[in-house]
Amino acid sequence: MKYNPVEAMKPNLYKYVFPYDEIPKIKFNNIQLPMDIPESIWITDTTFRDGQQSMTSMNTEQMVKIYDYLHELDNGSGIIKQTEFFLYSQKDRNAAEQCMSRGYDFPEITSWIRANKDDFNIVKSMGIKETGILMSCSDYHIFNKLNKTRQEAMKMYLDIAYASLENGIVPRCHFEDITRADFYGFVVPLAKNLMDMMNDSKINVKIRACDTLGLGVSHVGVELPRSVPAIIHGLRYYGNVPSSSIEWHGHNDYYGAVTNSTTSWLYGGASVNTTMFGIGERVGNTPLEAMIIEYGQIKGNTAEMNLELINEIEKFFEKDLDYAIPPKTPFVGKEFNVTKAGIHADGLLKDEEIYNSFDTRRILGKPPLVAINSYSGISSIAYWINSYFNLCGNEKIHKGDNRLIPVKNKIDSEYDSGRTTNISSEEMEKLAKLYIFNNYQNERAI
Numbered sequence: 001m002k003y004n005p006v007e008a009m010k011p012n013l014y015k016y017v018f019p020y021d022e023i024p025k026i027k028f029n030n031i032q033l034p035m036d037i038p039e040s041i042w043i044t045d046t047t048f049r050d051g052q053q054s055m056t057s058m059n060t061e062q063m064v065k066i067y068d069y070l071h072e073l074d075n076g077s078g079i080i081k082q083t084e085f086f087l088y089s090q091k092d093r094n095a096a097e098q099c100m101s102r103g104y105d106f107p108e109i110t111s112w113i114r115a116n117k118d119d120f121n122i123v124k125s126m127g128i129k130e131t132g133i134l135m136s137c138s139d140y141h142i143f144n145k146l147n148k149t150r151q152e153a154m155k156m157y158l159d160i161a162y163a164s165l166e167n168g169i170v171p172r173c174h175f176e177d178i179t180r181a182d183f184y185g186f187v188v189p190l191a192k193n194l195m196d197m198m199n200d201s202k203i204n205v206k207i208r209a210c211d212t213l214g215l216g217v218s219h220v221g222v223e224l225p226r227s228v229p230a231i232i233h234g235l236r237y238y239g240n241v242p243s244s245s246i247e248w249h250g251h252n253d254y255y256g257a258v259t260n261s262t263t264s265w266l267y268g269g270a271s272v273n274t275t276m277f278g279i280g281e282r283v284g285n286t287p288l289e290a291m292i293i294e295y296g297q298i299k300g301n302t303a304e305m306n307l308e309l310i311n312e313i314e315k316f317f318e319k320d321l322d323y324a325i326p327p328k329t330p331f332v333g334k335e336f337n338v339t340k341a342g343i344h345a346d347g348l349l350k351d352e353e354i355y356n357s358f359d360t361r362r363i364l365g366k367p368p369l370v371a372i373n374s375y376s377g378i379s380s381i382a383y384w385i386n387s388y389f390n391l392c393g394n395e396k397i398h399k400g401d402n403r404l405i406p407v408k409n410k411i412d413s414e415y416d417s418g419r420t421t422n423i424s425s426e427e428m429e430k431l432a433k434l435y436i437f438n439n440y441q442n443e444r445a446i
């Protein structure tokens with residue numbers, strides 16, 4: 001071991017930042033670091049590992065289906081670069097094998113293993129080229145969970161990385177709890193030792209910066225260990241880690257998962273790790289679909305990615321995995337672009353762009369809608385139907401159309417009898433089919 005950790009007699013738990021009996025603090029130092037976006041940035045996925053742990057486990061068929069979806073969503077762009085599988089159980093191995101047999105270039109299949117010889121043998125025998133390995137970095141973990149000194153922990157991690165390289169497998173070193181770790185005392189020497197191993201072995205070594213409790217902060221001028229800019233900048237300049245080997249893994253405990261992941265891109269980490277719809281531990285991981293939108297904003301386009309497919313993936317999660325996506329979730333929730341304020345509805349009716357920031361109909365297959373409630377007039381109802389059914393040109397229903405009258409009457413009668421909730425999309429669809437398109441059999445529309 002060339003670079004030793006700064007040994008500590010007792011754990012450095014950064015109590016002035018994380019007092020525990022109070023909310024964590026953000027300490028400012030006003031140090032400005034340079035942004036440096038890598039030429040190539042990408043997204044990786046951990047839906048099958050960190051994501052799946054948080055919900056009823058998926059069966060093999062469901063995992064293969066999601067893998068197919070990730071591939072179709074990526075659509076040859078290579079932006080959704082990798083996804084990772086547990087290999088502990090036969091079910092996990094079957095799923096990984098079936099996904100590998102698809103032969104797709106993207107997402108590449110990687111694994112996550114316990115640090116023992118047998119697990120390396122499984123990775124190798126399955127022909128998987130990269131594996132995630134846990135390397136917890138904070139003294140919360142080293143002292144209080146592993147019951148080791150920093151020196152002992154470092155040695156254990158380097159031995160594991162060495163075993164991976166000996167097996168010809170790229171180690172992806174998961175620096176767990178990096179946002180509470182002693183950066184210069186442990187993270188930097190560990191990174192430098194690993195980079196030496198990479199240079200000696202000529203096999204890539206990756207570092208995943210895991211914001212395990214979502215404590216990372218994206219603002220400029222914040223002290224370590226919480227500063228995302230300082231962590232990414234520091235890994236590159238003090239740890240000698242190339243951008244292409246740095247990945248951010250975020251959790252959303254403080255609502256920062258998306259911004260922190262983007263910040264990691266901005267300061268030089270090429271990769272961000274995500275799950276579909278942000279499923280994951282506690283409040284979840286960084287949502288994959290959000291990072292696609294972030295990617296598009298930074299790079300100016302989303303290459304060949306097929307964003308409309310997200311709709312289908314949503315339906316699959318809801319129907320087959322019994323996972324309810326909260327309706328107000330940006331870009332994917334049923335109501336993310338449904339305007340409820342009467343004054344906004346009025347704006348939408350005049351010009352969609354007034355209250356919709358991009359063409360969600362074309363790009364996500366989700367037209368902006370107005371909520372239908374007791375305040376909705378005939379024109380809102382007409383707008384809703386036109387938008388929902390994507391009616392254009394001559395097909396468009398105009399507010400003078402008599403077929404709208406029974407729809408309006410039905411809605412009014414709901415509120416006359418004491419209803420307080422909005423009319424749902426399902427109810428509106430039935431009403432429109434019954435009174436406008438006249439092809440619905442069931443007379444009881446609501």
Ligand SMILES: CC(C)C(=O)C(=O)O
Pocket residue numbers: 050134174176177210211212249251
């Ligand atoms: C277990 C670790 C690697 C992790 O996923 C996290 O820190 O969130």
